Amino acid sequence: xxxxxxxxxxxxxxxxxxxxxxxxxxxxxxxxxxxxxxxxxxxxxxxxxxxxxxxxxxxxxxxxxxxxxxxxxxxxxxxxxxxxxxxxxxxxxxxxxxxxxxxxxxxxxxxxxxxxxxxxxxxxxxxxxxxxxxxxxxxxxxxxxxxxxxxxxx
Amino acid sequence: xxxxxxxxxxxxxxxxxxxxxxxxxxxxxxxxxxxxxxxxxxxxxxxxxxxxxxxxxxxxxxxxxxxxxxxxxxxxxxxxxxxxxxxxxxxxxxxxxxxxxxxxxxxxxxxxxxxxxxxxxxxxxxxxxxxxxxxxxxxxxxxxxxxxxxxxxxxxxxxxxxxxxxxxxxxxxxxxxxxxxxxxxxxxxxxxxxxxxxxxxxxxxxxxxxxxxxxxxxxxxxxxxxxxxxxxxxxxxxxxxxxxxxxxxxxxxxxxxxxxxxxxxxxxxxxxxxxxxxxxxxxxxxxxxxxxxxxxxxxxxxxxxxxxxxxxxxxxxxxxxxxxxxxxxxxxxxxxxxxxxxxxxxxxxxxxxxxxxxxxxxxxxxxxxxxxxxxxxxxxxxxxxxxxxxxxxxxxxxxxxxxxxxxxx
Numbered sequence: 207x208x209x210x211x212x213x214x215x216x217x218x219x220x221x222x223x224x225x226x227x228x229x230x231x232x233x234x235x236x237x238x239x240x241x242x243x244x245x246x247x248x249x250x251x252x253x254x255x256x257x258x259x260x261x262x263x264x265x266x267x268x269x270x271x272x273x274x275x276x277x278x279x280x281x282x283x284x285x286x287x288x289x290x291x292x293x294x295x296x297x298x299x300x301x302x303x304x305x306x307x308x309x310x311x312x313x314x315x316x317x318x319x320x321x322x323x324x325x326x327x328x329x330x331x332x333x334x335x336x337x338x339x340x341x342x343x344x345x346x347x348x349x350x351x352x353x354x355x356x357x358x359x360x
Numbered sequence: 361x362x363x364x365x366x367x368x369x370x371x372x373x374x375x376x377x378x379x380x381x382x383x384x385x386x387x388x389x390x391x392x393x394x395x396x397x398x399x400x401x402x403x404x405x406x407x408x409x410x411x412x413x414x415x416x417x418x419x420x421x422x423x424x425x426x427x428x429x430x431x432x433x434x435x436x437x438x439x440x441x442x443x444x445x446x447x448x449x450x451x452x453x454x455x456x457x458x459x460x461x462x463x464x465x466x467x468x469x470x471x472x473x474x475x476x477x478x479x480x481x482x483x484x485x486x487x488x489x490x491x492x493x494x495x496x497x498x499x500x501x502x503x504x505x506x507x508x509x510x511x512x513x514x515x516x517x518x519x520x521x522x523x524x525x526x527x528x529x530x531x532x533x534x535x536x537x538x539x540x541x542x543x544x545x546x547x548x549x550x551x552x553x554x555x556x557x558x559x560x561x562x563x564x565x566x567x568x569x570x571x572x573x574x575x576x577x578x579x580x581x582x583x584x585x586x587x588x589x590x591x592x593x594x595x596x597x598x599x600x601x602x603x604x605x606x607x608x609x610x611x612x613x614x615x616x617x618x619x620x621x622x623x624x625x626x627x628x629x630x631x632x633x634x635x636x637x638x639x640x641x642x643x644x645x646x647x648x649x650x651x652x653x654x655x656x657x658x659x660x661x662x663x664x665x666x667x668x669x670x671x672x673x674x675x676x677x678x679x680x681x682x683x684x685x686x687x688x689x690x691x692x693x694x695x696x697x698x699x700x701x702x703x704x705x706x707x708x709x710x711x712x713x714x715x716x717x718x719x720x721x722x723x724x725x726x727x728x729x730x731x732x733x734x735x736x737x738x739x740x741x742x743x744x745x746x747x748x749x750x751x752x753x754x755x756x757x758x759x760x761x762x763x764x765x766x767x768x769x
Binding site: 245248249251252255256260267268269270272273275277284 | 467468469470471609610611612614617618620621624625628629632636769
């Protein structure tokens with residue numbers, strides 16, 4: 207009977223301990239923060255590269271405004287998801303907080319660049335050179351930060 | 361000459377009808393992340409669907425019964441009822457993905473938000489199911505879906521490093537930045553995309569719609585054995601286009617608008633227009649097939665009058681089922697759920713549910729009481745048993761891998 211009770215107690219306590227282990231800031235270190243930030247930054251790289259391809263195709267007359275607009279709009283959503291993922295991270299004491307701020311700034315820059323690209327694609331303003339330069343700058347910033355995070359996470 | 365044209369039409373329809381939103385999305389996602397390192401799964405999936413469709417078509421033609429009539433007869437009402445619930449829900453999920461796919465494709469052509477296209481797409485699917493003849497709806501969408509051959513043309517125009525692609529396809533490895541669990545999760549998703557259960561419900565019920573007999577077996581075998589592998593080549597072409605354009609740029613495919621960009625890069629606006637027509641046709645055709653499959657499965661299980669060969673008034677419950685399924689699909693999509701996510705889930709759950717229909721068909725295909733001298737031969741049975749193991753393994757591993765990998769993220 208006692209053995210059964212112990213087993214029952216274990217069944218209750220074990221899930222509680224596992225769940226409690228996932229509480230904010232419980233086991234995280236800088237390497238965990240770096241890895242957690244690298245995933246949304248990969249999404250940002252993907253969105254910026256897609257936006258670059260879509261704008262260059264429109265500039266060369268190889269695609270339509272509707273397809274480019276849709277592709278850019280889809281990347282706006284991807285960047286929003288990435289922004290949410292970065293913003294909701296609770297970093298551990300150490301460099302995590304600074305990385306998070308850098309990542310938020312990088313995502314913000316990418317969001318502005320993609321929004322500007324969409325404005326250019328739909329004829330609202332801007333030039334293709336400005337749009338491309340902004341996207342490339344945003345991409346370079348994300349790449350630099352990703353390299354730093356990969357070094358810290360390994 | 362007329363017979364030759366009939367054979368050509370059947371093969372072309374099978375090629376065009378092979379691809380749906382699941383194949384489009386899964387192949388592009390896999391190509392952008394793994395290159396052609398998972399191309400072998402398409403080969404495994406195509407051989408599997410050829411085997412499965414060929415068996416179910418033969419069973420329908422010889423026994424005069426479609427899939428769910430047989431499942432109920434063979435397994436009894438209780439077990440078959442559980443089977444029906446799972447199959448119907450997964451078919452509904454696939455229908456939802458296909459209607460969402462039509463809306464996304466129309467967004468590419470118009471820039472109009474998909475939520476505005478969803479009710480239009482649902483209405484159009486219902487109207488065609490209600491009004492068009494079975495042969496017309498099957499052949500027109502299949503032939504228009506053939507325009508997706510533009511992916512293969514685009515691949516040649518992109519001028520890829522063929523030796524690198526061949527190396528990925530023939531000596532597959534798990535790319536360094538992807539884990540083994542994610543690799544196998546996507547392997548199952550690709551397998552599920554190639555072997556979707558609705559294809560078999562539609563194929564076997566279509567055999568009844570078109571009143572196949574034993575005499576039609578050779579043509580049905582030709583349609584499947586030539587048409588589906590050629591459709592599989594288009595699947596690999598979609599993955600290869602994504603591998604050539606997106607993999608080096610670290611782009612992860614997450615939307616339909618990305619899938620068409622390699623085609624635009626290779627062939628310009630004309631190719632882009634052709635691929636959009638192809639995607640609309642493929643998703644529309646698949647929505648018709650899944651819509652009909654929802655009616656077929658329920659009506660066959662419950663013994664209702666069914667079939668497009670009957671006037672709607674003579675098969676009222678069959679048509680009502682399809683209307684309700686379409687309304688549910690439209691309602692789910694109107695909640696703003698991402699159709700691409702629905703598609704990703706639908707292909708994985710297709711793999712989960714596959715044994716439910718595969719096993720009864722395999723049993724009946726070996727039963728002389730139903731099949732007489734047309735039972736499976738030794739070679740077919742050996743292959744079918746190997747596939748039974750593969751299907752069971754994929755079915756059992758799908759959900760644990762989905763949980764472990766966060767659905768491949």
